[in-house]
Amino acid sequence: MNEDLQPQHAEERVPLRIDRSWLESFRTRIDHNGPWDDWTLFQLAYEAEQARLVKSFDELQCLTHLTSVEPLPHQLDTARKVLHEMRGRAILADEVGLGKTIEAGLILKEYMVRNLVKRTLILVPASLVLQWVRELNHKFGISAVAQKKPYHWQSEVVVASMDTAKREPHRSILMEQEYDMIIIDEAHKLKNRKTTNYQFIVQLRKKFCLLLTATPVQNDMNELYNLITLLKPGQLGRQGEYSANYVADKRLPKNEGGLQQELSKVMIRNRRGEGGVHFTKRIVKNIPLTLSAEEQALYDGVTTFVKEQYQSNGGDLGSMFAMITLQREVCSSRDAVFLTLVNLSKKLAEDSPIRSKIWELVDLIKGIKENTKAETAMNLIREMNEKVIVFTEYRATQEYLMQYFSNHGLLAVPYRGGMNRGKKDWMMDLFRGRAQVMIATEAGGEGINLQFCHHMINFDLPWNPMRVEQRIGRVHRLGQTNDVKIYNLSTQGTIEEHILNLLHEKINMFELVIGRLDMILERFEEQGSFERNLSRILLEANSKEDIEREVHSLGQSLNSIRDEVHTDKTIQAQDERRAAVQSFLNQYSTEAEA
Amino acid sequence: MNTDQISSYIMRYLDAMSCSIMEKTPVYVTVKLSEQADRLLTNRPYYWGFIDRTGTEAETMRYTFVFDPANMPADSFRAPISYVTAPGVPANPVAAGEAAIQRTFGVAPGFNGGARGPDRIPRENVDFGSRRLAQIMEVAKESGRFVSLYESLDSGSEIQFARGRHSVAYEPWIMLNVKLEFACDLKREELHSIGFSLISGTLHTDFMDKMMQCELTPKLPAQVHTMAWRYTLDQAVQQIEQLLTEHVRNSDETWAVEASERLEDEWDRLAAYYEPLLKEEAENKAKAAANEGTVSVTESEIKAKADQASESIILTIEVTEDKRDDTEHETTDKEPPNERTLEEQYEMRRNEIEWQFQPRIEMSIINAAIVYLRSNKVMT
Numbered sequence: 013m014n015e016d017l018q019p020q021h022a023e024e025r026v027p028l029r030i031d032r033s034w035l036e037s038f039r040t041r042i043d044h045n046g047p048w049d050d051w052t053l054f055q056l057a058y059e060a061e062q063a064r065l066v067k068s069f070d071e072l073q074c075l076t077h078l079t080s081v082e083p084l085p086h087q088l089d090t091a092r093k094v095l096h097e098m099r100g101r102a103i104l105a106d107e108v109g110l111g112k113t114i115e116a117g118l119i120l121k122e123y124m125v126r127n128l129v130k131r132t133l134i135l136v137p138a139s140l141v142l143q144w145v146r147e148l149n150h151k152f153g154i155s156a157v158a159q160k161k162p163y164h165w166q167s168e169v170v171v172a173s174m175d176t177a178k179r180e181p182h183r184s185i186l187m188e189q190e191y192d193m194i195i196i197d198e199a200h201k202l203k204n205r206k207t208t209n210y211q212f213i214v215q216l217r218k219k220f221c222l223l224l225t226a227t228p229v230q231n232d233m234n235e236l237y238n239l240i241t242l243l244k245p246g247q248l249g250r251q252g253e254y255s256a257n258y259v260a261d262k263r264l265p266k267n268e269g270g271l272q273q274e275l276s277k278v279m280i281r282n283r284r285g286e287g288g289v290h291f292t293k294r295i296v297k298n299i300p301l302t303l304s305a306e307e308q309a310l311y312d313g314v315t316t317f318v319k320e321q322y323q324s325n326g327g328d329l330g331s332m333f334a335m336i337t338l339q340r341e342v343c344s345s346r347d348a349v350f351l352t353l354v355n356l357s358k359k360l361a362e363d364s365p366i367r368s369k370i371w372e373l374v375d376l377i378k379g380i381k382e383n384t385k386a387e388t389a390m391n392l393i394r395e396m397n398e399k400v401i402v403f404t405e406y407r408a409t410q411e412y413l414m415q416y417f418s419n420h421g422l423l424a425v426p427y428r429g430g431m432n433r434g435k436k437d438w439m440m441d442l443f444r445g446r447a448q449v450m451i452a453t454e455a456g457g458e459g460i461n462l463q464f465c466h467h468m469i470n471f472d473l474p475w476n477p478m479r480v481e482q483r484i485g486r487v488h489r490l491g492q493t494n495d496v497k498i499y500n501l502s503t504q505g506t507i508e509e510h511i512l513n514l515l516h517e518k519i520n521m522f523e524l525v526i527g528r529l530d531m532i533l534e535r536f537e538e539q540g541s542f543e544r545n546l547s548r549i550l551l552e553a554n555s556k557e558d559i560e561r562e563v564h565s566l567g568q569s570l571n572s573i574r575d576e577v578h579t580d581k582t583i584q585a586q587d588e589r590r591a592a593v594q595s596f597l598n599q600y601s602t603e604a605e606a
Numbered sequence: 607m608n609t610d611q612i613s614s615y616i617m618r619y620l621d622a623m624s625c626s627i628m629e630k631t632p633v634y635v636t637v638k639l640s641e642q643a644d645r646l647l648t649n650r651p652y653y654w655g656f657i658d659r660t661g662t663e664a665e666t667m668r669y670t671f672v673f674d675p676a677n678m679p680a681d682s683f684r685a686p687i688s689y690v691t692a693p694g695v696p697a698n699p700v701a702a703g704e705a706a707i708q709r710t711f712g713v714a715p716g717f718n719g720g721a722r723g724p725d726r727i728p729r730e731n732v733d734f735g736s737r738r739l740a741q742i743m744e745v746a747k748e749s750g751r752f753v754s755l756y757e758s759l760d761s762g763s764e765i766q767f768a769r770g771r772h773s774v775a776y777e778p779w780i781m782l783n784v785k786l787e788f789a790c791d792l793k794r795e796e797l798h799s800i801g802f803s804l805i806s807g808t809l810h811t812d813f814m815d816k817m818m819q820c821e822l823t824p825k826l827p828a829q830v831h832t833m834a835w836r837y838t839l840d841q842a843v844q845q846i847e848q849l850l851t852e853h854v855r856n857s858d859e860t861w862a863v864e865a866s867e868r869l870e871d872e873w874d875r876l877a878a879y880y881e882p883l884l885k886e887e888a889e890n891k892a893k894a895a896a897n898e899g900t901v902s903v904t905e906s907e908i909k910a911k912a913d914q915a916s917e918s919i920i921l922t923i924e925v926t927e928d929k930r931d932d933t934e935h936e937t938t939d940k941e942p943p944n945e946r947t948l949e950e951q952y953e954m955r956r957n958e959i960e961w962q963f964q965p966r967i968e969m970s971i972i973n974a975a976i977v978y979l980r981s982n983k984v985m986t
Binding site for chain 1: 607611615618619621622675731733734735736737740743744746747749750751752753754755783785787789791792793794795796797799814818822824839843847851854855859861862868875876878879880882883945946951954955957958961962963965966967968969970971972973974975976
């Protein structure tokens, strides 16, 4: 049988391929009158095809296939645009936190549903490999595997780190493959064409390609050129043409309108605050509490002890790590202090005079009967009667709280960095399903997305504002439908009160727009870290008034930075050229739409 | 597919595979798989290998398939992989919760996963898009490819009539369920079910819908005879293919024209980028070759005057190497051993574009059947 029924028209018409591989098998069964299949299964096979039929070129099919993820409007728009206008080769350059991974997943899923993509290679930084695998599996029902053994390269959807993939023997294996789709996360690592990363990607065979980066251009206009040339060689012409047409200076674009038009053919950049991307509000409430006499005694005792040590040490901040920890822990719980004290005394010589001082403190701990903070927290939780996540910095506090809550009939689950993935997932599942409270020591790191919960309690405050922001970010993120309520337990008359005062009242940190805090801190920390500043204030102050004054001035300097960041003045003053690139990028999304 | 359709789909599958239903609600079904279904669905080749070799009695898996996860009642304590334990679930949920918490501190015995063998009933969502449903659909496709069926003789009077007189003549039809795929960088599909009478040579569309209305049985009913084929299988297939080919040729081809245009555009873009680069490279090579020529000439000259040569050799060679370095800088980086040349890259990019945009149409068979119908059956 001939392959094409109308070979004479073959050149001008779309080639039609007819699959007849089934025919012999059918004929054999007719000749032998069997074996025949079941009529119900026959119908089910037909119905399966009916249900999965792709009826039109345009419509997004993948949505009916997705039940565990609800894409946001801007993510859907992006997916449609990449599929229909950019034809599957695009740079996804959304700002941080808008869900580039979801967009990439949508696009990949759509191609897979349409059976246009089977073999897929996903290259990401090593630390994100497992997260990608999980998201693709859980959210998109795509059976992705993390590359660990050489044979994994043969799987249909493989996630690997760029550093592994570009090395031999992997490199040679990959060079021989044909990938229907390649996705590269953190693609700004490909901005320099002289690097092995870049050269490696150039060598790969690919049909569709997505490059994900929040910063498609940082310093140099050539970065943009390289990235786009990798995706579509010639889109911006040759290097010389590009330089002549669009680049005034290494860091200064020209003919911005023209460049933006070219870019809009290959790059999508959604920005915060544009239609569709909506974050709910953060409502902050400080819960003041007063320590019992015994607890206050311990706090004072530890503070004095720490200060003495500092002075006898000649004011060397570097060697005071344990002491500062102690000072911080005393704000959290007696359990945390106790552990550190014990460990401290173990390290000291038998006859050290400090030992007796430590044991005096331990005696103070023994005198404490109640835990004001834990009690306040529990009442708070009982009152709101909804899911709540409690953050603490210390393992000891966490375990104490677990026990305390469970003694009072409150169901709580722990969560900490050291747990393995399965256990973390399990804890999340328990929290979602049964427990009212999750007590977490780890705020950073990927994987905890708790959009279903909108109450959080800062049982103690980290001295690093970024960590506070990370905590909030676990709950206050895309997909959160309620306003997020943040409760801070603030103990009167301790350093915590000052810090809270500083973060909350002075710089209004809790209600800052996401992403703004990074900028403020980055600027601030050009003069030394925030934590260090706090420690110094605390150790050197002679009186309560001293502390107040110092914290106040810290707040002022943060505040002035905040205002600068707000108006973007410093950026321009600091580096006008860099600003030009950035502001070009900032305009990009809006103008590309027009 | 909505929840009801999925529910009906799964139930019919389980029934066809003779699985025994333990519990069924509109939201989920708990089922003990038949051996056949277990072999196809559970991916336990080692287990079945063991059973087959030792002749042990097999214990098939039980599953709870959830059609409607949103309405699934919040259930007793579960691990993230969704295992529930059939007997022995602690009656008191608080106790269960506490046990779990204690477990995290290593107090209670750890969760023993599947170690309890047949007690374990994994729970799985089979909403549309879920992997399990996709798998069941795949399996159905594999095991529902070819059938041969007869129309039942149902109404009493006809049977009486048939019994009394002579046997009823059945007309053989070939039915093909065909998928057409129109693909470029995107894709559209069509499903066709065509029946071809091996007696009259007539063609009918939407044949499957009609068949699903009929009462069909795999056994030839009594007092029935099948008519001899007047067309061969190949003729039937050819007729159906021809019908569909005409359909394809008459359908809107704008998409293909557009895709071809895109293909050409993309090729032009590549050409504009690569061809000057290739020319440059060729020129540079020529230059380099010319320079090398100079070297050899110089060398031979030098050999002639062997004495004072050493200095000038070094000089010439240095110059040549410098130049080559410069030219390479423009085009590629330092080359690892398996680097592709510029020309190969160009070819590769061209092929990628063709692979991406080239419009094509594919015709493939989902399944095929021979159906014997009463010859006086009116096909509308």
